Amino acid sequence: xxxxxxxxxxxxxxxxxxxxxxxxxxxxxxxxxxxxxxxxxxxxxxxxxxxxxxxxxxxxxxxxxxxxxxxxxxxxxxxxxxxxxxxxxxxxxxxxxxxxxxxxxxxxxxxxxxxxxxxxxxxxxxxxxxxxxxxxxxxxxxxxxxxxxxxxxxxxxxxxxxxxxxxxxxxxxxxxxxxxxxxxxxxxxxxxxxxxxxxxxxxxxxxxxxxxxxxxxxxxxxxxxxxxxxxxxxxxxxxxxxxxxxxxxxxxxxxxxxxxxxxxxxxxxxxxxxxxxxxxxxxxxxxxxxxxxxxxxxxxxxxxxxxxxxxxxxxxxxxxxxxxxxxxxxxxxxxxxxxxxxxxxxxxxxxxxxxxxxxxxxxxxxxxxxxxxxxxxxxxxxxxxxxxxxxxxxxxxxxxxxxxxxxxxxxxxxxxxxxxxxxxxxxxxxxxxxxxxxxxxxxxxxxxxxxxxxxxxxxxxxxxxxxxxxxxxxxxxxxxxxxxxxxxxxxxxxxxxxxxxxxxxxxxxxxxxxxxxxxxxxxxxxxxxxxxxxxxxxxxxxxxxxxxxxxxxxxxxxxxxxxxxxxxxxxxxxxxxxxxxxxxxxxxxxxxxxxxxxxxxxxxxxxxxxxxxxxxxxxxxxxxxxxxxxxxxxxxxxxxxxxxxxxxxxxxxxxxxxxxxxxxxxxxxxxxxxxxxxxxxxxxxxxxxxxxxxxxxxxxxxxxxxxxxxxxxxxxxxxxxxxxxxxxxxxxxxxxxxxxxxxxxxxxxxxxxxxxxxxxxxxxxxxxxxxxxxxxxxxxxxxxxxxxxxxxxxxxxxxxxxxxxxxxxxxxxxxxxxxxxxxxxxxxxxxxxxxxxxxxxxxxxxxxxxxxxxxxxxxxxxxxxxxxxxxxxxxxxxxxxxxxxxxxxxxxxxxxxxxxxxxxxxxxxxxxxxxxxxxxxxxxxxxxxxxxxxxxxxxxxxxxxxxxxxxxxxx
Numbered sequence: 028x029x030x031x032x033x034x035x036x037x038x039x040x041x042x043x044x045x046x047x048x049x050x051x052x053x054x055x056x057x058x059x060x061x062x063x064x065x066x067x068x069x070x071x072x073x074x075x076x077x078x079x080x081x082x083x084x085x086x087x088x089x090x091x092x093x094x095x096x097x098x099x100x101x102x103x104x105x106x107x108x109x110x111x112x113x114x115x116x117x118x119x120x121x122x123x124x125x126x127x128x129x130x131x132x133x134x135x136x137x138x139x140x141x142x143x144x145x146x147x148x149x150x151x152x153x154x155x156x157x158x159x160x161x162x163x164x165x166x167x168x169x170x171x172x173x174x175x176x177x178x179x180x181x182x183x184x185x186x187x188x189x190x191x192x193x194x195x196x197x198x199x200x201x202x203x204x205x206x207x208x209x210x211x212x213x214x215x216x217x218x219x220x221x222x223x224x225x226x227x228x229x230x231x232x233x234x235x236x237x238x239x240x241x242x243x244x245x246x247x248x249x250x251x252x253x254x255x256x257x258x259x260x261x262x263x264x265x266x267x268x269x270x271x272x273x274x275x276x277x278x279x280x281x282x283x284x285x286x287x288x289x290x291x292x293x294x295x296x297x298x299x300x301x302x303x304x305x306x307x308x309x310x311x312x313x314x315x316x317x318x319x320x321x322x323x324x325x326x327x328x329x330x331x332x333x334x335x336x337x338x339x340x341x342x343x344x345x346x347x348x349x350x351x352x353x354x355x356x357x358x359x360x361x362x363x364x365x366x367x368x369x370x371x372x373x374x375x376x377x378x379x380x381x382x383x384x385x386x387x388x389x390x391x392x393x394x395x396x397x398x399x400x401x402x403x404x405x406x407x408x409x410x411x412x413x414x415x416x417x418x419x420x421x422x423x424x425x426x427x428x429x430x431x432x433x434x435x436x437x438x439x440x441x442x443x444x445x446x447x448x449x450x451x452x453x454x455x456x457x458x459x460x461x462x463x464x465x466x467x468x469x470x471x472x473x474x475x476x477x478x479x480x481x482x483x484x485x486x487x488x489x490x491x492x493x494x495x496x497x498x499x500x501x502x503x504x505x506x507x508x509x510x511x512x513x514x515x516x517x518x519x520x521x522x523x524x525x526x527x528x529x530x531x532x533x534x535x536x537x538x539x540x541x542x543x544x545x546x547x548x549x550x551x552x553x554x555x556x557x558x559x560x561x562x563x564x565x566x567x568x569x570x571x572x573x574x575x576x577x578x579x580x581x582x583x584x585x586x587x588x589x590x591x592x593x594x595x596x597x598x599x600x601x602x603x604x605x606x607x608x609x610x611x612x613x614x615x616x617x618x619x620x621x622x623x624x625x626x627x628x629x630x631x632x633x634x635x636x637x638x639x640x641x642x643x644x645x646x647x648x649x650x651x652x653x654x655x656x657x658x659x660x661x662x663x664x665x666x667x668x669x670x671x672x673x674x675x676x677x678x679x680x681x682x683x684x685x686x687x688x689x690x691x692x693x694x695x696x697x698x699x700x701x702x703x704x705x706x707x708x709x710x711x712x713x714x715x716x717x718x719x720x721x722x723x724x725x726x727x728x729x730x731x732x733x734x735x736x737x738x739x740x741x742x743x744x745x746x747x748x749x750x751x752x753x754x755x756x757x758x759x760x761x762x763x764x765x766x767x768x769x770x771x772x773x774x775x776x777x778x779x780x781x782x783x784x785x786x787x788x789x790x791x792x793x794x795x796x797x798x799x800x801x802x803x804x805x806x807x808x809x810x811x812x813x814x815x816x817x818x819x820x821x822x823x824x825x826x827x828x829x830x831x832x833x834x835x836x837x838x839x840x841x842x843x844x845x846x847x848x849x850x851x852x853x854x855x856x857x858x859x860x861x862x863x864x865x866x867x868x869x870x871x872x873x874x875x876x877x878x879x880x881x882x883x884x885x886x887x888x889x890x891x892x893x894x895x896x897x898x899x900x901x902x903x904x905x906x907x908x909x910x911x912x913x914x915x916x917x918x919x920x921x922x923x924x925x926x927x928x929x930x931x932x933x934x935x936x937x938x939x940x941x942x943x944x945x946x947x948x949x950x951x952x953x954x955x956x957x958x959x960x961x962x963x964x965x966x967x968x969x970x971x972x973x974x975x976x977x978x979x980x981x982x
Contacts, residue, residue: 035061038181039088045176046084046125048149053077053333055321060085061093065101065247067267067288069300069318073549074293074474075336076321082249082289083107083122083211090209091131091182098183102247102287107213108220108263110255112194112416112631113427113447116162118251119192119213120153123164126188126211130175133189133208134167152431155424162424166191168205184209185735193218194420194626203237204947204954206245207735216250216259217597217605221666223266224571225579225939226593228666229607229629231622232650233856235582237946240939243270245284253292253299254467254564255446261302261567262596263288268304269576270936275312277304280573280934283941284736293474293549294467296564303570326550335480340488341473341547342495347538351384351391351462352502357398360384360441360460367457367492368439374490378481380439383456385472387464387501387529389415389445393682396443406438414444417684419630419695430454448475455479459496463526465533466540466556466563469498473547484548496547498538501525533563571596580935581860584650594665604665605631608684610673610692618655618670621809622648628695632684634665646670650865698805710812711789711953714960715779718755718786722894724952725751732948743941746843749829750850750945755786756899757824759889762882766817773814776963784892787953788815794965819882823862826852828889828902830909834919842932845925849938850945852922857881862910862922880910 153163193214
């Protein structure tokens with residue numbers, strides 16, 4: 028090892044110890060951080076050896092502590108993609124803790140316990156409020172660096188790092204508004220991959236493009252537990268290829284900023300990662316050093332931490348004839364649990380006296396939980412924990428917190444769970460009962476038994492108990508009495524269905540492979556089952572293709588008011604495809620809410636549990652134009668958000684989703700504490716600004732962003748500069764200005780004529796809001812804000828005016844000028860690829876002719892304006908002709924053709940990334956306005972109203 032490498036090793040070891048509370052890194056963790064350039068790789072390491080810490084702290088080292096060359100090639104956003112929700116919150120908590128210990132956390136974390144140094148202890152958890160809501164940490168991307176461990180030990184970078192949880196609903200702080208800052212994003216594969224495909228589940232349509240652009244640029248993707256990701260893994264692999272400029276002579280879309288993907292598994296293989304673009308005959312086109320594994324020395328270790336975990340003593344008992352639906356199943360489980368408690372009566376308290384039951388379905392988990400509740404009687408509430416994926420976040424968090432509680436040695440703990448615990452959950456048990464599943468899943472589940480070798484290793488036992496896993500069968504239907512062909516066919520179908528959500532053949536193969544296995548230690552399983560695992564892990568059958576990705580770039584609804592379904596690429600075509608259910612109380616027939624869904628409200632439910640049921644009370648969000656519409660088979664698609672009244676039932680706090688319509692569900696709605704990015708694009712939190720002042724602030728924010736990003740493309744910077752200059756030009760339309768006057772009138776304010784033309788407004792100074800708070804204040808603000816209805820998209824007028832300005836001398840615009848036009852048109856996310864009207868809430872009431880689009884009438888005049896002494900000329904007659912398809916009479920191209928040219932030149936990832944940069948600058952300028960902000964005065968009570976309608980104000 029060179030002197031330089033030795034120095035790097037020492038600093039990384041110090042960083043790892045500081046972050047983890049004293050743990051020394053394993054050699055493979057150090058190699059992952061300090062060796063080689065930042066390139067794609069597969070980390071194949073047995074379960075329980077700290078892959079999460081390895082990946083997160085390796086990225087952190089490479090981004091902030093490594094040599095300048097490595098820092099520059101390491102993306103600024105770490106995107107940690109997990110297959111299950113329970114893993115997301117665990118990884119989020121650990122990442123926040125590591126950054127806080129290093130002094131690199133952007134924002135303040137509230138911990139349940141801290142040490143003398145004020146830093147969280149290893150046992151500390153993020154503190155939640157009394158009702159289980161909140162996560163104890165509020166990201167603050169704008170925070171400044173602290174003089175702490177990182178800055179004192181060679182850490183680079185001007186700003187700390189925020190950690191964001193992506194689990195649907197409105198974000199409390201908006202990661203997408205800070206594209207130039209380092210950040211960690213943690214979410215499930217359905218939430219992250221749907222956003223990477225421009226179809227963000229449980230998110231606003233107008234937000235999709237900015238997340239699409241940012242998640243496909245300047246990101247290091249970590250795909251953890253790839254063996255259980257299904258088609259989501261194939262999508263991640265294809266996106267990795269499409270982001271490349273070229274692979275082995277094949278050209279792809281490329282990105283503005285580099286992206287890298289790391290894949291992690293305890294049972295992974297190169298073969299599993301050979302999607303369509305990565306295949307080459309029977310092999311792949313990855314480099315030879317693509318796979319990272321334990322070194323021979325690490326495999327030979329018997330007494331260190333690695334050895335204790337790899338050689339952890341565990342017995343496997345195969346009982347294919349037993350199942351959890353048997354009458355005596357609960358009695359059998361309780362009897363062995365009590366036997367374990369008795370054997371461990373004299374053992375130290377920290378030895379986990381825990382029984383873990385892993386079921387393949389939520390229904391069976393709830394059923395055995397109910398049976399155990401009856402069997403345990405008065406101890407049930409203290410002993411039992413139910414954990415599955417169909418909880419709302421606060422209820423799931425309460426259950427997860429119980430996994431970390433100190434156990435009463437007299438009663439221990441029995442956990443009834445589904446697949447949510449089979450990967451990544453840091454949990455150890457003395458007994459495990461697991462239903463048969465595919466072999467990789469069984470291996471993962473066994474990693475939760477004697478996880479750290481607490482009960483002994485290398486064939487030895489201590490404390491008087493040998494950890495045991497019982498491999499069960501699944502409840503199978505009885506053979507038909509009359510074995511006719513039809514009845515046997517139906518029987519076979521029922522048997523196959525009993526293994527769901529898994530494949531019957533894979534489960535039966537696993538049962539066969541494990542029938543003679545007794546030693547279930549990770550080291551033995553890796554040796555004894557290697558060939559069986561390799562044959563089980565098949566490459567993806569179908570992969571995302573280029574033309575499909577280009578289709579997803581378009582965010583306009585189709586004729587049925589829906590959007591292209593991405594669920595086959597995110598989760599797979601199976602009965603577990605989810606929708607997002609929210610319960611609220613309201614008066615009247617239709618919900619009066621905007622799409623302000625909070626993360627704490629969402630329960631993910633399989634679509635087949637809802638579709639076909641009586642959900643006439645439910646509503647599905649159809650965009651701002653149409654609002655909440657009654658749920659139907661046509662609009663209740665995978666990834667949709669279903670809003671139900673609390674009286675509809677279907678959920679219990681301690682059981683999660685039940686489908687029982689007789690239960691009353693609590694309303695967890697909380698008015699948002701901050702405006703959404705869509706609200707910020709329209710108004711300010713406080714004060715009024717002219718178009719010139721707001722544009723000045725946007726230019727300032729853009730300068731800050733581009734300076735830290737280091738964009739060196741002169742033409743690109745010029746295009747974004749021009750887009751920002753023109754982005755609010757359309758607000759000069761008389762109808763838009765009249766709408767601000769009507770709003771001031773309705774809010775009881777004096778319209779600030781002195782700063783007209785108005786660019787941004789606020790109603791926070793309204794005398795109608797005085798004395799209100801909480802929910803009443805929120806609804807009063809919303810009701811007043813709804814009076815602002817110019818019924819036009821100002822960004823369409825802005826873009827069309829800039830388009831005419833570029834063609835004023837009948838010349839063909841340059842590609843950078845077309846880009847500026849597109850960025851103006853798309854900066855609110857409503858109009859992108861096609862210039863046409865959206866179908867409204869009630870199409871029968873709309874009478875729009877061919878001379879109008881998005882509220883902009885053909886030949887509309889727009890006065891000029893000066894922005895920082897730079898005049899934007901008046902448009903005497905605005906043309907909307909480019910809304911048509913094909914070439915126009917003057918030879919110019921349609922709007923859609925312009926966008927297709929841009930896609931061909933820049934590719935979808937770059938184009939959406941540029942959208943995100945403009946949106947970020949605009950929103951941040953609105954969140955913190957600085958230039959000539961005027962506070963509107965209250966209108967005097969006796970001051971007469973000149974006009975009361977938009978038409979009167981416009982005249």
